[in-house]
């Protein structure tokens with residue numbers, strides 16, 4: 001079983017990376033394969049061209065910034081973890097660029113993400129953790145994913161790279177998240193019950 005984590009921070013070796021290291025150690029100890037992808041700051045926003053949906057390509061027409069690799073890895077994975085720093089009270093712009101394209105290409109047509117296990121975390125200096133965490137969860141919530149939580153909201157405090165390691169409670173919460181993700185993956189695997197059939201929902205814009 002495999003979990004792919006998207007680190008939406010433009011900063012390499014930062015606090016999201018440190019939290020994902022903690023999470024990865026827990027998962028790998030339980031035999032879950034874990035990969036972190038972090039395309040950095042040079043990801044493009046969605047063009048709203050709808051090429052991915054109109055042609056059911058499961059890819060973005062923009063092929064030069066690594067996001068298509070991320071989309072493919074997410075489609076393959078059993079679980080997806082979204083990690084973002086808090087930027088002005090919400091997710092980082094680079095993470096928004098990734099998620100808009102991932103969710104449109106892989107989730108909004110023939111949904112490839114449904115019933116995968118999903119979890120989120122964010123890192124922050126001081127404020128905006130709840131909003132950011134909820135924003136990340138909300139993205140997966142709309143993709144019919146199975147959301148896994150910890151015993152507190154997954155918002156870990158630290159400003160300079162690595163400072164999150166000093167947030168003892170936050171790190172404990174992430175370790176528990178890792179154990180819960182592992183448990184959910186194993187439960188689903190052991191049950192061997194196919195998920196309910198899913199189909200494209202009727203889409204309206206409220207006036208027709």
Ligand SMILES: Cc1cc2nc3c(=O)[nH]c(=O)nc-3n(C[C@H](O)[C@H](O)[C@H](O)COP(=O)(O)O)c2cc1C
Nearest residue numbers: 009014015016085086087088089124125126127159
């Ligand atoms: C552009 C920008 C905006 C930020 N906005 C906030 C904020 O609204 N609230 C906060 O607590 N921290 C804020 N921070 C601090 C980061 O969330 C914090 O340093 C985080 O741990 C960085 O994670 P990273 O090292 O994985 O990039 C901001 C940092 C930057 C660069």
